[in-house]
Amino acid sequence: MPSPWAGFEEDLARRRDAGRPALFWWRDDDAAGPTPEISRLLELSRSAEVPLALAVVPQAAQAALFRLLHARVAVLQHGGDHHNRAGPGEKKTEFPAAEREEEALARIAAGRERLESLAGTWLMPVFAPPWNRLRGALAARLPQLGLRGLSTFGPRPPQPPAPALVQVNTHVDIVAWHAGRGFIGEEQALAIARRQLDALSGEPTGWLTHHAVHDAACWAFLERLFEVTRRAGGSWAHPQSVFVPAAG
Numbered sequence: 517m518p519s520p521w522a523g524f525e526e527d528l529a530r531r532r533d534a535g536r537p538a539l540f541w542w543r544d545d546d547a548a549g550p551t552p553e554i555s556r557l558l559e560l561s562r563s564a565e566v567p568l569a570l571a572v573v574p575q576a577a578q579a580a581l582f583r584l585l586h587a588r589v590a591v592l593q594h595g596g597d598h599h600n601r602a603g604p605g606e607k608k609t610e611f612p613a614a615e616r617e618e619e620a621l622a623r624i625a626a627g628r629e630r631l632e633s634l635a636g637t638w639l640m641p642v643f644a645p646p647w648n649r650l651r652g653a654l655a656a657r658l659p660q661l662g663l664r665g666l667s668t669f670g671p672r673p674p675q676p677p678a679p680a681l682v683q684v685n686t687h688v689d690i691v692a693w694h695a696g697r698g699f700i701g702e703e704q705a706l707a708i709a710r711r712q713l714d715a716l717s718g719e720p721t722g723w724l725t726h727h728a729v730h731d732a733a734c735w736a737f738l739e740r741l742f743e744v745t746r747r748a749g750g751s752w753a754h755p756q757s758v759f760v761p762a763a764g
């Protein structure tokens with residue numbers, strides 16, 4: 517069976533040669549403090565020269581994390597406390613349907629304040645809710661808290677939840693959460709990425725990773741992905757250039 521990498525690389529090269537290079541961005545979730553996995557993640561971003569949006573849990577964040585960052589990294593706000601408050605029959609979420617809006621917003625605002633004081637200029641005004649879930653009514657009120665961006669999972673809706681909000685999602689989650697939390701496999705990861713590239717949605721294709729649970733295959737995949745995209749002319753956008761309001 518041919519390696520899925522060959523087809524992926526050809527696809528990228530075709531797009532490059534047609535003057536429409538594939539555009540990717542990378543978000544990693546659940547950062548809090550300095551760990552060996554965080555160091556590995558940051559070193560990978562540095563050595564591969566691939567920008568990284570690091571989604572940090574405000575209430576768990578430690579000052580020492582931000583001393584490890586480098587110029588290709590930006591910090592996003594990953595919820596408030598990242599506790600699962602899902603009600604019966606609800607999927608995991610920090611922001612359950614039963615919670616009062618004001619209560620949820622107060623927690624988001626407190627998280628933002630805490631990250632502002634810890635992360636300083638590393639922080640972007642972008643909210644990435646835990647488990648990629650935030651109901652529309654809450655999302656629409658994020659700009660009231662000074663947030664300008666939203667990032668969840670899957671194709672973004674045609675219109676953002678609020679005019680002042682730029683939504684840029686992730687599309688390829690490399691962890692098989694419901695099958696042992698290992699790597700989903702090269703074939704599947706690359707196929708999802710190619711489908712998203714084909715969708716021509718104008719949205720950069722977002723890779724979602726979770727450094728704390730990566731097995732060896734996840735790390736090896738990322739290394740190879742960065743190598744292949746570099747060789748075949750795919751480009752990786754810095755988060756600062758991803759969350760920019762559309763012109764016009």
Ligand SMILES: [Zn+2]
Pocket residue numbers: 545546594598646647
């Ligand atoms: Zn998370």
